[in-house]
Amino acid sequence: MDLEIDGNAALVTASSSGLGRASAKALARDGVNVVLNGRDEERLADARAEVEAVAEGEVVVQPGDLTEADDIEAMVERTVDEFGGLDHLVTSAGGPPSGSFLDTDDEDWQQAYELLVMSVVRLAREAHPHLAAGEETGTIVNITSRSVKEAIDDLVLSNSVRMGVIGLEKTLSKEFAPDIRANAVLPGPHETSRIQDLVEAAVERGEYDSYEEGLDEWAGNPLERIGDPMELGNTVAFLSSPKSGFINGTAITIDGGTTGANL
Template sequence: MDLQLTGKVAFVTGASKGIGRAVAQELAQEGCDVVITARTQEPLEVAAREIAAMTNRKVVPLDGDMSKHPDVQRCVGAALEQFGRIDILVTCAGSSPGGLLEDLTEEQWMSSLNLKFMGYVRTVRAVIPHMRERGEGVIVMVVGNDGLKPSYWEMTAGVANAADINFASSVAEQYGRYGVRINTVNPGPVNTDRWDGLEKAFARDKKIEQDAAHEMALSSIPVHRITEPHEVAALVAFLTSPRAAMINGAHIPIDGAQRKALMDV
C-alpha cells in the first residue's frame, strides 16, 4: 500500500534506538527525508548513517535534550532551516522509572514529567505554528498504554502519559480546523532496551528472576508476546499518511489487548 509520503519531511525525537529509530526507518522507507534527535550523539549518528544507507533518503542527526527548551528550539530551527518545513512530527523521546510510590523520589517524578510530558509539549509547541501557517501537518505522539489504564508499578510513566493523552486531545480540537492532525499511539511492552531494563528492575523489586517477570508480562497479554518496534512504526507511518486523513484526536493501543476498557478517553 502506497502511503503517499514520498518527499515529506519528518522530525522524529528519541530516534537513536528502539521505537524512535524504527519509526525513523519506516518513514524513510516510505520516502520521507527525516530529521532525528536524541540526547546521545554517537548512537544517533550511527542510526542516521544506517537508515540513510538502507533507504537512500536524507537523514539528519541533531543531538538535543527534549527536556530543555533551548535544545528543542535549536533542533526544530535547524530542521526548518535545512528543509524549509516539517510535514510530520513524531515524539518518542522520554522514559520514566518504575517503582512503588514510597520508593520514587520527587526528583524522579519531576524528571519524568519534564521529559515525557513537557518534552512533548515543548516539541509540539515549537513545530505546530509552522504547520498551522502552511495549513497542513501531522503529529503522532508515542505514549505508553499505561496512560489509558493505570499500573501501580509504572506510576510515573502513567501520570505523564495520561497528561500527554489529554494534551493531544486538546490540540486536536484546537488545530484540526487548520489542517493539522494529532493522534497518540499507545504501545504496551515493546522489545527494546528500555523494556528490558524495566523488566530487570521489576524482577529486582519483586525478588524474582527476570524470566519470571517476563512471563508475568506475557500473561497479561492475550496474544502472549510483546510488541516489536517495527509494528509500532508501521502504525505510526499509517497515521501520518493521507490515508488516515479522518483520524484525529485518537488514542490507539498497540498492545495485543493488554489494556482493556469499554470507553476511550
C-alpha cells in the same frame, strides 16, 4: 500501500533507539526526510546507519536533550533548515523510572513532567507554524504508553504524568485543526532497551527469578509474544499519512491485546 508522504519532512524525537527509531525508519522507508534525535552521539550514529539502510530520502541527526527548551528549538530549526519545512512531528522520549508511589519523591515527579509533558508542549509550540504552513495537513503523533488506559503496577510516574500528554494531544487536535491532525499511540510491551531496563529492575527487586521469566510475564497478552518496534513504527507512519486523514484526536493502543479496558 503508498502512504503518499514521499518527500515530506519529519522530526522524530528520542529516535536513536526503540520506538522512536522504528517510527523514523518506517517514515524514511516511505520516502520521508527525517531528523533523528537523542542525547548520545554514538547511539545516534548507529541509528542513522540503520535508518539510512532503508531510507528513500535524507536522514539527519540533531543531538539534544528533550528537557532543554533551547535544544527543542534547535531540533525544529534544524529540520526546517535542512528540508525547507516540517510536515510531521513524532514525539517519543525516554521513560520515567519505575517504582511505587511511596518510592517516588518530588524531584522524580518534576523530572518526569519535564521529560514527558513539557517536551511535547515545547515541541508542539515550536513546530506549530511550520506544520500549519504546508500544502497538506501537518501531523503530530505522540508516543506515550498503554498505562494511560490501565495503571500498570510499579509505574506510578508513567500511569500519572502521561495523562497530561493525552489531554494535550486531544486539545491540539481541536485547536490546531484543520491545518494539523494530532493523535497518540499507546504502546504495550515492545522489545526495546526500555523494556530490558524495566525487566532487569523488576528482577533486582526480586519480582522475578530471571530476565527470561520477567520478559515472559511482560509479554503476557493474547498474542503470546512481545511486540516488534516496527509494528508500532508502521502505525506511526500511517497516522502521519493522508491515508489516515480522518483520524484526529484519538489514541491507538498497540499492545497485542494486553489492556483489559473495552475502549
